[in-house]
Amino acid sequence: MHLLGISMGGRIAGMYAATYPKDLTSVILVCPHGIKNKLQTMFAEQFKQTKKFALLPDTADEYINMINMAVHKPIKVPHLMAEGSMQIRNSKLPIYTRVAENMLDYDDMFERNLENITTPVFLIWGNEDKIIDVSCVDVIKSKLPNTLKKEFKALTLSIISLYGTWYTKIWYSNFASCSWFFIFKRIVFSIIEISS
Secondary structure: EEEEOOOOHHHHHHHEEEEEHHOEEEEEHHHOOOOOOHHHHHHOOOEEEEEEEEOOOOOOHHHHHHHHHOOOOHHHOOHHHHHHHHHHHOOOOOHHHHHHHHHOOHHHHHHHHOOOOOOOOOEEEEEEOOOOOOOOOHHHHHOOOOOHHHHHHHHEEEEEOOOOOOOOOOHHHHHHHHHHHHHHHHOOOEEOOOOO
């Protein structure tokens, strides 16, 4: 089985790979949450002090700010769309808040379990990520088991230029191609440069 996760899903996929390595053929982690870094520390402090979190907007304007924090280039989000999205999100805000609290309580759980990952890893990050700092790549590389690092094909890393946490349509086709080659051909990519 091949497992893929993005952001919090990357953390979940990574924890699954650390807990059940024999179940997996490979794991693809796209900017996984759960590695201590300066942005996460800033968000955690903000949340502990104010119970407000940039990724848990309360208003349409905060929602637009959240969207633009997650992309490389700001995009125009119609205010009416943001208001509609907030109506849907607000009904689930207590759940999102509980998830955020739990994530912050166990904010380095994934990092502490990296040495248990023995399946091949394809790690992808946007170098303009404003939510989960790209410096986490170095932490992940340093904490994965030595056996994984010795087999060069077992750890594949792609730093995507000019992309944040959320990606544009052109990125998805490149991502799909790279993932396909990783899963089926074990072709190694070091850096993928994509202009926006």
